[in-house]
Amino acid sequence: MTTTTEVTMNVFFQELKKRVSPSNAKLLLHSAAVNSGVAFTMETKLNTEETKTLCLELIKTGGPCFQVGRTIYTQHVQ
Numbered sequence: 001m002t003t004t005t006e007v008t009m010n011v012f013f014q015e016l017k018k019r020v021s022p023s024n025a026k027l028l029l030h031s032a033a034v035n036s037g038v039a040f041t042m043e044t045k046l047n048t049e050e051t052k053t054l055c056l057e058l059i060k061t062g063g064p065c066f067q068v069g070r071t072i073y074t075q076h077v078q
Contacts, residue, residue, distance in 0.1 A: 007051045007076050009033070010042045015071060019064035028065055032057040052077045
């Protein structure tokens with residue numbers, strides 16, 4: 001199963017920036033990537049499993065990350 005749209009870390013970053021400052025968005029995203037084991041490079045295309053794993057890690061984090069994880073999961077994984 002592949003995503004219909006190409007998802008990169010930058011997609012997650014742009015969504016997080018809508019809710020928190022750019023520096024906090026980068027910190028939250030980096031933390032979620034490390035915790036989920038997904039490589040942290042902004043332009044690398046993520047496969048479906050990596051996207052799903054990162055979304056679930058963001059959802060688990062809560063707060064603004066929850067909304068971002070849920071939105072991207074709904075748009076690109078389901």
